[in-house]
Amino acid sequence: DQQVKQNSPSLSVQEGRISILNCDYTNSMFDYFLWYKKYPAEGPTFLISISSIKDKNEDGRFTVFLNKSAKHLSLHIVPSQPGDSAVYFCAASTWVRSYNTDKLIFGTGTRLQVFP
Amino acid sequence: NAGVTQTPKFQVLKTGQSMTLQCAQDMNHNSMYWYRQDPGMGLRLIYYSASEGTTDKGEVPNGYNVSRLNKREFSLRLESAAPSQTSVYFCASSEEGNSEQYFGPGTRLTVT
Numbered sequence: 001d002q003q004v005k006q007n008s009p010s011l012s013v014q015e016g017r018i019s020i021l022n023c024d025y026t027n028s029m030f031d032y033f034l035w036y037k038k039y040p041a042e043g044p045t046f047l048i049s050i051s052s053i054k055d056k057n058e059d060g061r062f063t064v065f066l067n068k069s070a071k072h073l074s075l076h077i078v079p080s081q082p083g084d085s086a087v088y089f090c091a092a093s094t095w096v097r098s099y100n101t102d103k104l105i106f107g108t109g110t111r112l113q114v115f116p
Numbered sequence: 117n118a119g120v121t122q123t124p125k126f127q128v129l130k131t132g133q134s135m136t137l138q139c140a141q142d143m144n145h146n147s148m149y150w151y152r153q154d155p156g157m158g159l160r161l162i163y164y165s166a167s168e169g170t171t172d173k174g175e176v177p178n179g180y181n182v183s184r185l186n187k188r189e190f191s192l193r194l195e196s197a198a199p200s201q202t203s204v205y206f207c208a209s210s211e212e213g214n215s216e217q218y219f220g221p222g223t224r225l226t227v228t
Contacts (some may be wrong), residue, residue, distance in 0.1 A: 009156075032215050033149070043206050043219030044159070089158060093215040099166030101147045102215050103174065108158040 003027050004092050006107035013114050018077050019077040021110050023090035026071065032093035034104065035064060037086045044089060049074070081113045087111045118142055120220035122207050128226045129197045137192040139207030146212045148190035149174075150182060152203040153222075156190050159206065165190055197227045 005024045013019045023033075031052040036044035050057040050064045050073065057064050063076045079086055088111075091104040120141045130137055141148065150162040152172075161174030165184040179201060181193045190209075194201055204224050208217040 004158075006158075034215060036219075041222075043208075043221050046216045047143070049216065072118075081157075090176060096166065096172075099170060099172065100212065101164075101166040101210070103149075103161060104159075104215065104217060105161075106151075106159040108156060 002019070002108070003021050003030075004087075004090060004105050004107040006090060006110050009108070010111040010113070013080045013112065014116050015082055015114055015116050019075075019080045019084065019089075019112055019114065021075040021077075021112065023073045023075075023089050023094050023107055024071055025073075027092070027094075028068075028071065030092040030094060030105075032065070032102075033066065033073050033095070034091045035062075036089045036091060036106075038089065038109070071095045077112075079110075082114050082116060085112060085114050120174065120209055120218050121205055122205075122220035122223050124223060125221070128228065129194075130228055131198060133150075133194050133197050134193065135197065136194075136227075137179065137205055137225075138189070139220060140189045141207075141209040141218070142188065143209060143218065144187070145209035145218075147159070147210045147217075149208040149210075149217060150180075150190070150192045151208065152176065152201075153206060154203050155170045158225050162192065166167075175176070196223075199227045201225065202227045216226075 034046040034049040038044040151159040163182040
């Protein structure tokens, strides 16, 4: 039972255009969302995050949008560059009160290819 | 400042063999995590440790054990490896109150 879903396994975009990566979730208790980027043979690296009290967060070329009513978030990359070619994972945070820490639940990832 | 380090980078085991994957972080983080990544499955949490001396199960704990040796180190043990445990294993850490996790480079394990 996948609580965080990325329904597009791959996306191909021309350099300079916008890349839009989508993510859906099922649990309305999630209150914090993150995007990670992963290159081959490396660990994932944090890209951008958004709290459920916001609907948009921007960091340079990267913007994440959150639609709580639709349980949907998206990552926009503008303009896309060849170096953005990687696998992108969205993740939702769930708080573990007894340990005062949280756990992340990841989607299955979307492979973005940016071509010249 | 190395961040999160993992050893070994690659390992091949025969079915039934045991091994321990090592993870260490130098960021003074309280929480540490073990994930496995399989094609089409994303990253799935195996075990986590919120602080030294505490561990708890994640989504897919069967067949694994963990030890939080001290604040820096968190190891993952496979007592009797099975082909279904062929995967890439990632260790991660995070500071208290922060959801952002920092990942190691991964260990690619093949069980034949």
